[in-house]
Amino acid sequence: MATDLNLTGHALTPGAQRSWWLREALAAEAGAPCPPLARDVNADIVIIGGGFTGLWTAFHLKRRHPDLGVVILEQDICGGGPSGRNGGFASGWWDELDGLVKLYGADAAVTACREVSKSIDALGEFCIEHQVDAWFRKSGYVFAATGPRHEVMCEEMAHAAAEVGVPEEMVHLTREEVQARCASPAFRTGAFMRDGASVQPAILARGLRRVVLGMGVAIHEGTRVERLDAGPVAVTERGVVRARQAVLAVNAWGVDWPALAGRVAAWSSYIVLTAPAPDKLKEVGWTGGELITDLRQSLRYFRTTRDGRIAFGGGGGRAAAKIGPSFTHSVRAVEEAAEGFRRFFPTWADVPIEDGWGGPIDVGPTHLPAFGTVEPGNVHYAVGYTGNGVAPSHLASRVLADLATGEDSDVVRLPMVNPRTRRFPPEPLRSLGAFAVRRAIIAFDNAEERGSRPNPLASAVARMPRRLGYLLGP
Numbered sequence: 001m002a003t004d005l006n007l008t009g010h011a012l013t014p015g016a017q018r019s020w021w022l023r024e025a026l027a028a029e030a031g032a033p034c035p036p037l038a039r040d041v042n043a044d045i046v047i048i049g050g051g052f053t054g055l056w057t058a059f060h061l062k063r064r065h066p067d068l069g070v071v072i073l074e075q076d077i078c079g080g081g082p083s084g085r086n087g088g089f090a091s092g093w094w095d096e097l098d099g100l101v102k103l104y105g106a107d108a109a110v111t112a113c114r115e116v117s118k119s120i121d122a123l124g125e126f127c128i129e130h131q132v133d134a135w136f137r138k139s140g141y142v143f144a145a146t147g148p149r150h151e152v153m154c155e156e157m158a159h160a161a162a163e164v165g166v167p168e169e170m171v172h173l174t175r176e177e178v179q180a181r182c183a184s185p186a187f188r189t190g191a192f193m194r195d196g197a198s199v200q201p202a203i204l205a206r207g208l209r210r211v212v213l214g215m216g217v218a219i220h221e222g223t224r225v226e227r228l229d230a231g232p233v234a235v236t237e238r239g240v241v242r243a244r245q246a247v248l249a250v251n252a253w254g255v256d257w258p259a260l261a262g263r264v265a266a267w268s269s270y271i272v273l274t275a276p277a278p279d280k281l282k283e284v285g286w287t288g289g290e291l292i293t294d295l296r297q298s299l300r301y302f303r304t305t306r307d308g309r310i311a312f313g314g315g316g317g318r319a320a321a322k323i324g325p326s327f328t329h330s331v332r333a334v335e336e337a338a339e340g341f342r343r344f345f346p347t348w349a350d351v352p353i354e355d356g357w358g359g360p361i362d363v364g365p366t367h368l369p370a371f372g373t374v375e376p377g378n379v380h381y382a383v384g385y386t387g388n389g390v391a392p393s394h395l396a397s398r399v400l401a402d403l404a405t406g407e408d409s410d411v412v413r414l415p416m417v418n419p420r421t422r423r424f425p426p427e428p429l430r431s432l433g434a435f436a437v438r439r440a441i442i443a444f445d446n447a448e449e450r451g452s453r454p455n456p457l458a459s460a461v462a463r464m465p466r467r468l469g470y471l472l473g474p
Contacts, residue, residue: 005338007356009355010355011355014329014330014333014357015329015358016329018084019085020273022084025200026202034219035222037073038238040242041071041242042241042242045069045404046071046232047071047246047249049251051083051084052083052389056393056394057249057401058215060398061401063215071220071243073241074219076222078221081360082251082359082360083202083204084205085271085359086201086387087303088200088311089198089301089303090120090391092193093116094195098157099366100368102471103368103419104415104416109164113166123197123390123394134201135305137197137198137199139289142292143157143191143294144184144186146187146449150295153295154191170192173192175188184344184345186343198304224236228257232246244378247380247400252264252361256322259374259379263381263423263424268326268327268361269359269360270330271311271312272334272337272338273309273312273355274354276308276309277308277310284345284347300314302341310341310348314340333358338353341353361385362384363387364385365384365423365424369384369392370384370417370419371400371418382396382397382399440459440461444458
């Protein structure tokens with residue numbers, strides 16, 4: 001299979017090394033050392049997790065309240081988790097209008113979307129202000145239909161935007177308009193969302209690390225928090241942090257935290273990366289830097305890089321109660337992503353796929369993140385990005401900073417703050433159900449893509465979440 005797909009180099013050994021993004025970022029700037037916690041310390045706020053959510057929260061806290069004592073505890077290195085592995089899609093929520101309106105109403109949905117739009121622009125402003133060359137490029141987002149049902153979905157997304165009075169945010173595209181942006185033989189009609197920017201995610205994460213260190217935040221990498229006792233007190237192997245407030249910024253590792261039980265499930269997502277081929281990009285007309293996805297439920301997402309590569313995400317389908325090697329070391333998942341890439345870009349058959357990596361994503365019951373506070377009232381969380389956290393994590397951090405400091409603001413009144421939504425069932429039903437549904441959704445999508453009828457059993461399992469009240473699946 002690997003030979004047929006022209007996989008070479010690190011694509012054959014997913015998980016044996018860090019993502020290409022993070023290797024590039026660390027080679028450019030390793031950053032000041034942040035040794036593990038080795039003693040007991042006191043702080044105003046302890047943040048568990050050093051990815052986008054944790055780093056942005058620290059940034060907003062220190063920018064507004066420079067005298068606060070803020071400590072970040074990260075089990076790996078900052079950016080070592082999803083923040084340094086994702087596709088680098090800083091995208092809006094206008095494609096989620098249907099679900100947002102169903103959950104919260106039209107006015108609240110538009111307000112939430114506008115806040116994410118502000119966060120996308122804020123990423124670019126941050127990069128300029130702090131000289132973080134994270135490849136920020138706001139070129140918009142193309143949704144490319146690859147089947148009849150997906151063409152209807154593109155029409156519905158544009159209609160949903162018009163219904164709430166923002167037709168300019170999601171525009172329907174003809175087949176010719178899609179092909180003008182990227183000439184793949186798999187693409188039919190589509191839709192265009194102007195709220196879409198690409199970033200090199202690991203450079204952004206490491207740049208954030210540098211900035212918050214300069215603001216006086218204490219970061220301890222290689223420090224796994226074993227539990228959070230009342231206080232809150234973050235307990236690690238070699239020391240504790242006693243604080244007035246705590247922030248859980250743990251993404252998919254939320255499955256291990258009792259306070260987040262039922263709010264999140266862990267699925268895997270994998271990315272493959274081609275060798276540079278800028279002339280090939282010109283041949284397909286994909287020179288504008290647009291983000292692109294298809295409309296499968298098991299989403300395929302792809303973008304270009306500065307040196308003319310294509311990063312193509314998808315495949316996977318792993319789900320488990322504990323995050324383990326299947327989330328990072330699956331050659332099969334890399335091959336599934338590579339198969340999708342080869343189908344979409346057959347003229348790239350002679351371009352090797354040089355790298356492949358994967359990791360967990362935190363999936364929420366509504367396909368949207370939730371932010372809030374759990375008992376006894378001084379522990380705050382953000383979970384459920386469902387693979388789309390680059391811009392929403394910036395919004396989440398604004399919410400978390402205000403919750404932790406007790407500030408009344410517009411963002412803490414957003415409908416996804418302390419929402420009353422359906423939760424996932426307890427273990428082992430959660431992980432067993434997630435695995436079965438994920439594989440059924442992929443089988444359903446693959447059958448549709450081939451133009452055949454989905455297996456009745458796979459179809460029934462794939463549709464089960466929506467029948468149970470979750471906003472997941474077809």
